[in-house]
Amino acid sequence: MSGDGAFFSVEYDQVGRVAGRLSEVTDALADAKAGAADLQAVSGSNAGFTTVDAALRCAQAWLDEVDRLTGRVETARTRVTDSVTTYRDTDDTAQGWFRTFETGLEG
Amino acid sequence: MVTFAELRQAQPETYRQASRAWATLVEVIGTQGDTVTSRGSELGTVWAGPAATAATGHFTRLGEEFGQGAQIAGRIPAVLDTHAAAVAQAKATVDMVVSVLAPTPVLVSPAGTVSLSPAAYAVPAMVPFWQALAAQARTMINGAVQAATAADTAAAGQLNGLMPVATTTAATTSSASVPLSQVPAQGTNPQAVNDWWEGLSDEQRTWLLENHPERIGNLDGIPAVDRDAANRSVLATEQQRLEDRRDELNALGDDRNGDQDDELERINDQLTGITAINERLADTGPGKQQAFLLGFSTDGNGQAIVAMGNPDTADNIVTYVPGTTTRLGSIGGDLGRADIMVDSARAADPSESTSAIVWVGYEAPQSIINTDLGELGQDATNDRYAEAARDDLDRFQDGLRVTHEGERSHNTVLGHSYGSTVVGYTARDNGLDADELIFVGSPGVGVDNASQLGVDPRHVWSSTAANDPIQYGYNFGDLVQYGLGLDPQADLIHGANPSRAEFGGQVFASDPGDPLVRWTWEGPGPFDVIPVPHFSANAHSQYWDPGSASLENMGQIITGNRPTRN
Numbered sequence: 073m074s075g076d077g078a079f080f081s082v083e084y085d086q087v088g089r090v091a092g093r094l095s096e097v098t099d100a101l102a103d104a105k106a107g108a109a110d111l112q113a114v115s116g117s118n119a120g121f122t123t124v125d126a127a128l129r130c131a132q133a134w135l136d137e138v139d140r141l142t143g144r145v146e147t148a149r150t151r152v153t154d155s156v157t158t159y160r161d162t163d164d165t166a167q168g169w170f171r172t173f174e175t176g177l178e179g
Numbered sequence: 180m181v182t183f184a185e186l187r188q189a190q191p192e193t194y195r196q197a198s199r200a201w202a203t204l205v206e207v208i209g210t211q212g213d214t215v216t217s218r219g220s221e222l223g224t225v226w227a228g229p230a231a232t233a234a235t236g237h238f239t240r241l242g243e244e245f246g247q248g249a250q251i252a253g254r255i256p257a258v259l260d261t262h263a264a265a266v267a268q269a270k271a272t273v274d275m276v277v278s279v280l281a282p283t284p285v286l287v288s289p290a291g292t293v294s295l296s297p298a299a300y301a302v303p304a305m306v307p308f309w310q311a312l313a314a315q316a317r318t319m320i321n322g323a324v325q326a327a328t329a330a331d332t333a334a335a336g337q338l339n340g341l342m343p344v345a346t347t348t349a350a351t352t353s354s355a356s357v358p359l360s361q362v363p364a365q366g367t368n369p370q371a372v373n374d375w376w377e378g379l380s381d382e383q384r385t386w387l388l389e390n391h392p393e394r395i396g397n398l399d400g401i402p403a404v405d406r407d408a409a410n411r412s413v414l415a416t417e418q419q420r421l422e423d424r425r426d427e428l429n430a431l432g433d434d435r436n437g438d439q440d441d442e443l444e445r446i447n448d449q450l451t452g453i454t455a456i457n458e459r460l461a462d463t464g465p466g467k468q469q470a471f472l473l474g475f476s477t478d479g480n481g482q483a484i485v486a487m488g489n490p491d492t493a494d495n496i497v498t499y500v501p502g503t504t505t506r507l508g509s510i511g512g513d514l515g516r517a518d519i520m521v522d523s524a525r526a527a528d529p530s531e532s533t534s535a536i537v538w539v540g541y542e543a544p545q546s547i548i549n550t551d552l553g554e555l556g557q558d559a560t561n562d563r564y565a566e567a568a569r570d571d572l573d574r575f576q577d578g579l580r581v582t583h584e585g586e587r588s589h590n591t592v593l594g595h596s597y598g599s600t601v602v603g604y605t606a607r608d609n610g611l612d613a614d615e616l617i618f619v620g621s622p623g624v625g626v627d628n629a630s631q632l633g634v635d636p637r638h639v640w641s642s643t644a645a646n647d648p649i650q651y652g653y654n655f656g657d658l659v660q661y662g663l664g665l666d667p668q669a670d671l672i673h674g675a676n677p678s679r680a681e682f683g684g685q686v687f688a689s690d691p692g693d694p695l696v697r698w699t700w701e702g703p704g705p706f707d708v709i710p711v712p713h714f715s716a717n718a719h720s721q722y723w724d725p726g727s728a729s730l731e732n733m734g735q736i737i738t739g740n741r742p743t744r745n
Contacts, residue, residue, distance in 0.1 A: 080228025090221045097211045097218075104207035110200030113193045120185030121327075123262055126335035126389075127197060130342060134252055137343040138208070141248065144241055145215060148234075152222065155230060 082159045091152040094145055101142045105135055181328045183291025183320060187277075189270050189327070194263035198256040205253045212245020251341055254419055258337045261415070265330035265461055272323040272463050276316050285313045291324065293317045311529070315465075318532075322469035325489065326461070329404070329471070333411035336389040340416070355382035362387070362394045366570070369578035372400030388412070396475060399578030403471045403491045410472040411460065417477050418453050421446050448508030449481045455511030456483060468521060468534070470514075474575075479542050481507025484575070487517045488534035491582045495524055495533040495589045497737045498576065502596030502620075503559040505543040513537045516723045520593075523734025531738055540575060541568030544597060559597045559622070560672050565604040572601060573609035580612055589739045593617040596649060596719065599624055599641075600673045606632040614638060615736050619689070619722045619729060620649045623673030629684035639684035640736055641677035642729055645691035646718035650676060687742040689729035692718025 111131035114124045181189075219238025223231065277287050284299035293316045299309040357379065363372045376384065376398075387395055388408050395401055396409035428435060428443040435443065459470045467487075474484030490496045497520055501513050517535035524533035544559040572592075579590060592613045594602035603624020605611055610633045618624060618641040629636035643650050650671070675682050722729040732742035 080230060081226070082228075082231075083225040086225035087222060090218055090225065094215070094218055097214050100207055100211050100214075104204050108200055108204050110196050111204065113196040113200065117188075117190040117193050118185075118266075119188065120181050121189065121266075121331045122335040122385075123194070123331050123338065126338035127194075127259065130255065130338045131197075133342045134204070134248075137248060138204075140343075141208070141241075141245060144244070148237060148241060152234060155234070 080159075082156065084156050084160050084163075087152065087156050091149050091156065094149040094152075097145050098142050098149075101138055101145075105138050108135065111135070181324060181331055183273060183324055184289055186266070186270055186273055186324055186327050189266050191263040191267040191270065194259045194266070198259040198263070201252065201255045201259065205249050205256070208245055208252065209249035212242050212249060215245060216242030248343065251343070255338065255341050257419075258334055258341070258415070262330055262334035265334075266327055268461055269323040269327040269330070269463055273320055276319050276323075280312070280316060283309070283312065285309055285316060287316065287320070291320050293320065314529075318468065319463070319465065322463045322467070325404070325469045326463045329407050329411060329460075329469075332388060332408035333415065336392055336408065336412040337415055339389040340412070355380070355386040356390075357383050357387055359391065359394065362391070363398060363400075365397060366574065367398070367400070369400030369574060369581040372398050372578075373402075373581045376401055376405070396472075399574045400581050401578075402582045403473060403486060403489050406473045407471040410475040414453060414456065414472060414475050417475070418450070418457075421450055421453070421477065425450065448506070449477055452481060452483065452507035452510045455514060456485060459485065459487075459514045466522075467518065473536065474540055477507065480545065481539075482541070483507050483510055483539050484536060485510070485514060485517070486534050486536040487514075487521050488532060490534040490536060490579055490588070491584050492532070493534035493588060494531035494586075495591070495737050495739070496536065496579055496583075497524070497533065497591040497593055497617075497733075498536045498538050498572075498579075500538050500541075500572065500592065500594045500598035500601050501543070502594070502598040502600075503544050503547055505539050505598070506545065507539065510537060510539055513539065519723050519725065519730065520733060520737065523730050524737045525734075526731070527734040527740055528738040533737060535737075538572065538575065540571050541601060562600065562604065562625070562673055564597070565601045565625070565673070566608075568601045569605040569609050572605045573611060576612045589614050589737075591615040591617060591737050593619070593733065593737075594621070594624075595722065596620045597622065599677070603632065603674070603677075606634060614739070615640065617641070617733060617736055618677045619733075620644065620647050620719050621671070621673075621677050622649050623671040623675060624677050625674045627675045627682075629677065629682055636683050637685065639677070640687055640742075641682070641684050642687045642689040642722070642732070643676070643678035644689040644718045644721065644729070646694055647689075647692060648716070649719055650678070687729070687732045687736070688745045689722060689732075690724070690727045692721045 108131075111134075112128055114127050118124050215238055219235045219242065222238065223235045226234070273291070280287055284296040286294050286296050288294070293313045295309050295313060300306055361375075363375055379387070384405065388405060389412075392409035392412035396406050396413050398406070401409075425443065425446045428439055428446070431439065456472065460472060463469055469488065471486040471489060472483070473486055474482060476482045499513065499517055499520065505513070514537055517537045520535040521533050524531075524535070542564060544561065544564050546558045576590065576592065579588070590613050592602050592606075592611055592615075594600065594617070599618035599621035600623060602611070602616060602618065603621075603626060606613070606616060607625050613634060615638045616632060616634050620643055621641060624632070626632060629639040632639055670676075677684055678686055680686060721727065722733075724730065728744035731744045735742050
């Protein structure tokens with residue numbers, strides 16, 4: 073937290089569930105990439121056409137772009153998951169402190 | 180350059196196969212981008228605070244990256260489909276030629292060379308026929324190969340422009356790149372442009388065509404094949420941009436304001452012209468020469484320069500400058516006129532090749548007489564359109580000389596209606612590098628006598644159909660002086676009538692055209708007929724009618740002969 077008056081609220085399970093569902097995105101991108109062989113269908117035929125080289129370069133560049141986007145989604149998902157874990161850990165720790173205090177085992 | 184053999188082996192279906200794969204991938208990227216955005220919104224409902232704000236903002240931007248990717252990659256299927264169609268048509272043409280010639284003594288080698296077998300000479304009377312068939316086969320094969328090459332260069336350029344943003348950035352540091360500061364500015368002397376272009380490596384030329392076609396396509400002095408490739412890329416990009424904007428404006432429905440209605444109308448008009456150009460560029464069928472897009476712009480009313488046949492290799496070149504109401508959106512009819520002039524020239528001299536160019540390279544007046552007080556003078560009575568066109572038309576003609584290969588071509592510049600005024604003003608003020616000037620349906624060409632045009636008056640030709648109302652478009656001062664009688668001494672709006680013997684040029688015959696239509700007064704008063712010039716718009720536009728005297732005579736002049744029809 074930072075800043076005067078800042079506050080936050082987190083529904084751990086809900087946020088975790090949303091983060092989990094981001095895997096659907098990465099899975100879909102992975103499936104699309106695996107099924108994209110026909111992007112390079114022009115390879116091996118159409119000798120003499122510069123479009124073939126351009127199409128192959130284009131395909132490779134966009135497959136790399138899909139990888140990059142997939143990586144960005146995975147990283148974002150990890151950040152959300154880590155945030156929830158950190159919140160929950162902090163909450164558990166604080167909760168533990170006060171329970172310990174209430175039971176008189178400490179202080 | 181695609182070869183005949185490569186075209187024969189081409190498999191255009193594979194481009195369509197790739198196109199379908201791209202469409203699938205693009206849909207996934209777009210859909211998953213929406214999902215990412217949606218997940219970000221969901222986070223905002225179950226998580227609040229500074230970290231949540233940062234996280235949801237991140238997801239919004241990430242979704243936008245997906246969307247941007249889908250938008251760019253979403254254009255790839257159309258590029259591949261267009262390329263597939265062009266290659267398929269070119270391939271069909273060469274396959275058809277080979278198939279048709281198979282049972283004849285006209286031989287087509289695996290490399291596409293056309294020749295006659297000894298059997299062709301068995302019957303002497305048949306030899307001219309086989310030679311003509313061979314010539315036509317060569318034309319069709321060359322046209323198809325050139326069409327495939329042009330489509331190939333255009334598609335490759337478009338694909339290179341549809342890379343992911345990060346890749347595009349990296350490409351600008353390619354070793355083949357050319358600093359844009361070195362690209363000659365529009366209006367540079369064509370010889371200087373050509374010297375610069377020829378001084379580049381093949382890789383640099385390819386890099387420029389693929390990455391900055393907008394800087395190359397309209398430069399006079401660049402060879403026709405390269406200009407064509409560049410302009411096809413520009414046209415495809417502009418077409419996409421206009422279609423996207425049209426869709427945006429259509430989506431507004433009743434919420435469009437007046438300016439947006441005007442913009443939509445202009446876009447639809449320009450898309451009409453683009454469709455006509457695309458159809459002609461793709462048309463390599465029998466009897467049609469390969470078309471080359473030598474200039475293209477959607478600025479203003481839109482401009483385009485289209486050649487039927489390669490002017491760099493043609494024996495004869497005619498540059499046709501159309502007149503009032505000419506613009507990108509109206510170019511379809513002019514393309515047909517150019518084709519028919521090629522046919523007429525071929526009929527006049529079958530042994531020579533002719534390239535006919537439609538030059539819509541200027542902002543033409545869009546009305547004959549503008550009655551809107553707020554736009555007075557913005558019509559065909561004003562010569563400022565002709566004055567503004569002079570440098571561009573002059574430089575274009577110079578460029579044709581610079582890039583022409585082999586023997587000097589026989590060049591004609593033909594102006595119709597206000598286009599003749601453009602040609603006349605250019606010849607008068609700049610000097611036109613032309614062997615023949617032709618005026619048809621002219622309202623005057625800015626001079627009193629043919630000798631003032633800088634071209635031998637024996638090669639200054641003009642014709643006005645008997646029923647063409649343009650000959651009654653008097654200069655206002657002369658109208659006052661001579662009255663409304665049809666005095667032959669009166670000057671027209673833009674100078675002496677070049678179709679009169681007194682002008683000192685060569686007058687050639689046209690058919691009379693559709694009869695005049697007299698305007699009948701239907702209001703109150705004793706007049707049943709108003710004594711003003713009578714209009715028959717048809718006769719002003721019938722110079723290219725099939726079988727007409729004017730068309731046949733123009734074909735003769737274009738090929739360096741004298742008119743034959745009276």
